[in-house]
Amino acid sequence: MLAPSYIPETKHKLLAELSDGLESNALSWLSGYFAGVAQGRQESSRSAPPAIAAVADTQAARQLTIVYGSQTGNAKRIAESIAERTGALGLSTRLLRADRYPTRELKDEHLLYIVMSTQGEGEPPDDSLAFVEFLSSRRAPKLPQLKFAVLGLGDSSYPLFCGIAQSLDARLTELGAQRLYDLGTADLDIETVAMPWQEATIALAQKVLKQPEPAGASVIPLHPKTAPVSRDQPFLAELLLNQPITGRDSDKDVRHLEISLEGSQLNYQPGDALGVWPTQSQALVDSVIATLNLGSEETVEFNKVSRTLGDWLKHHRELTQLTKPFLVAHAELAKSSELQALLQADSVEVLRNFLGTRQVIDVLKAYPAKWTAQGLVKSLRPLTPRMYSIASSQAAVDEEVHLTLAHVKYDHQGESRWGVASRYLSELGEGDRLPIFIEENPRFRLPADASRDVIMIGPGTGIAPFRAFVQERSANRTSGRNWLFFGNPHFASDFLYQTEWQRALQDGDLHRLDLAFSRDQSEKIYVQHKLLDRATDLYEWIQGGAHIYVCGDATRMARDVHQALLHIARNEGGLDESQARQWLDDLAAQGRYARDVY
Incomplete structure (x- = not known):
């Protein structure tokens, strides 16, 4: 059906996208909603004289702008949820990724919500660098007319927890803006803070914009017959293969996992991540309970949920990552002057090292304190899913998803320690089932133009998404060239997927391969050194339109x-x-420069 001439041509596509796939009841609701909007505008036009400047000002005053900065997709998901809900309430809402926000418009904003994650050591996500830099600079305007709220996403195992959100919140206040709602700082259990923050800020947006829900209007949920797989409703998938891909002499235990998606209706693209809900080791759970002289079967009620202490610790609480909030609570309970001094020290590096080299059990043993089961459950961070870069393309593996997993394990004062998810996954056998979901990563996508070259930089398990990239480009017979930089300690024991890369070179699916095995010679050689060795060709590829991708360690490799x-x-x-x-x-x-770093 052709749109009438009085609807601008630029809006035709938007109308088609909005109505595509909607059922008749949803279309009817939209029809009534737009009729109400039209009537409201007609009444407004009869009662107010035309004034171009005033109309522009009124539009800005009655609009909510939501800006998000996201590295892994969580901040984007929260921001989209807010935008969807405020839009359904009839509020004028616009949603923008931080690098798409026109900073010249900031001086005219009246209501601004920011949802932003903090990466690594207090850094903004890649898509927010310019936005954060602008706000922090002298170019940022005074904002006396602005009401704002900031929600930060972070990881309390880092000392600078939600550091970017805290900086933005403080800076906006410094520029004269009015804080509409307190800064939210969400840990890895995002919804615990994000959901109440959403509820409060949406209600405040209604009040500020003076737009109650249209009388008689309701949002009709358009759910499929069965709920889709999601973070909160994972799919129990079968493990098909758990195969070591490092040699016996390697210091690392890296596995290749193949997981069936049959029956899940899950789809993914190269660059996406697989979320896995892990289970704590029973040995660790028993050790924590025994150290505190508590009972595994003791019932603990928290947030209106009752479980045994053993169940809380095994399935619902974080034990392998020590966080600053837990350390604060434990220091007070243990009355430890050593821990208090550590927490009050000026050196962030000292605290960072302490948090990074100890787990909950280590602190419980070194600084005894009398915890109750209730207090322990309340103070520990909820267990959250772990995200793994997907190492396969569905164009090549169909109803499967592959992972490249590094089993994190080490000794601490003569006792074994490990990462919760890597141990959980590495101990699974073929035929076992694991709860999974897909986390989209739209900022880490292959070029839409298949003729573009790609440069992939992925040492260690950072190789995972590039296995997917090459599989996808091979299956689609793209004309663009593929150049891979890979590094690990030793050629003989740590060359992940060696035969696949050699075959890809022979078949023309991989055009260049540069390797950096850091411990195979007296001088340590890393991928950044190989980049410098190939500088002339690299610059030529990039200036010719190539896309650059980096995956792996954020703290050192990505910076280097x-x-x-x-x-x-x-x-x-x-x-x-x-x-x-x-x-x-x-x-x-x-x-053209994308990073998937952690």
């Missing part, structure tokens, strides 16, 4: 790679320091 790229821009492109940074920022803004 970033610095190597800046060096290449200066040396090969003749750019100064400022121009080189702008060059990389522009590549990121174009979607």
Whole structure:
């Protein structure tokens, strides 16, 4: 059906997308809703004289702008939920990723919500670098007319918990804006903080924008007959293969896992992540309970949910990652001057090292305290799913999903320690089932233009998404070239997927392969060194339109790679320091420099 001429041509596609796939009852509701909007506008036009400037100001005053910055998709998911709900209430809402927000419009905003994650050591997500930099700079305008609320997503196992959100909240206040609702700081159990924050800020948006829910209108849920698989409703998938892919002499235990998606109706794209809900080791649960002299069968009620202490600790509480909030609670309970001094020390690095090298059980043993079962459950962070970069393309493996898993295990003062999810997964046998879901990562996608070249930088298990990339490009017979940089300690024992990469080179699916085995010679060689060795060709590929992808460790590797790229821009492109940074920022803004780092 053709849209009438009085509807602008630019809106035709939006109308088609809005109505596509909706059932008749939903279309009827939309019809009534738009009729109500039209009537309201007609009444407004009869009662108020035309004034272009006033209309523009009124529109800004009656609009909620939601800006999000997301590395793994969680902040995006929360922001979309807010936008969907405020839109359903009839509020004028616009949703923008931080790198798409026109900062020149900030001075005209009246209601702004920011949802932003903090990465690693207090850094903004890649899509928010320019937005955060602008707000922090002298170019940011005074904002006396602005009401705002900030929700931060972070990880309390890092000392600078939700550091970016705290900085934004403080900076907006400094610029004269009015805080509409208190800063929210959500840990890995995101919904615990995010849901109450959403409820409160949505109610406040209604009040500020003076737009009650249209009389008689209701949002009709359009649910399929069976609820789709999600983070909160995972699919119990069968494990098909659990195979070590490092040699016997390796210091690492890396596994290749193949998981069946049969019956799940799950689909994914290269670059997406697989979420896995882990279970704590029974040995660790028993050790915590015994150390505190508590009873495994003791019933604990928390947030109107009753479970045994053993069940809480095994399935619902974090034990392998020590967090600052738990350490604060334990220091007070243990009356430990040593822990109090640590928490009050000026050095963030000292606290970071303490949190990163100890688990809950280590603190319980080293600094005895009398915990109750109720207090313990309340103070421990909820167990959350772990995200793994998917190492396969459905174009190649159909109803399967593959993972590259590093089993995290080490000794602490003569006792074994491990990562909860890597131990859980590594101990699964073929035929066992595990709860999974797909987490989309739209910022880590192959180029829409299949003729574009791609440069993939993935040491260690960071190789995972690039196995998926090459499989996908091979299956689709793309014309763009593929260049892979991979690094690990030793060629003989740590060359992950060696035969696959050799075959890909022979078949023409991989055009260049550069390897950095750091311990095979006296001088340590890493992937960033290989980038510098290939600087001329790399710069030529990038200037010719290639996309750059980086996956792996955020704290060292990703920073070193970033610095190597800046060096290449200066040396090969003749750019100064400022121009080189702008060059990389522009590549990121174009979607040609993407990182999946952790």
